[in-house]
Amino acid sequence: MMRLKSDLLDLLDHAVAGRLNLVEASWDRRIALGVVLAAAHYPDTPRTGDLISGLPPASDDSHVFHAGTAEKDGQIVTAGGRVLCVTTLSDNLKQAQKRAYDLIVGIHFDGMQYRRDIGHRALSR
16 A cells, blocks of 8 residues: 555545546555564454554655554554554665664554564565
């Protein structure tokens, strides 16, 4: 989704109306990389209700997508197994990877777990 430059609603409207052939999706040429932050005890019995802190604001080259989150008393808490996806755009994979992991350092919730090897296989080619 980070790479999609076209209006998603417009694309969906055309698809539902059977006229998807009348529009062309426009894509950002940069590399996108996303790292999923999972809840404690994921995947078996993900813990919920843990307070999430340090969420960075969205920018043109990064966004934290919420999946297993909820709002409780004005604060964001875990509410599922795959809690967040920290996604970045950059001109190359190494920069996108570094940026994503740099953003993760500032995010916290008890039991937070994530893979530390996202993008490494592609970089070793």
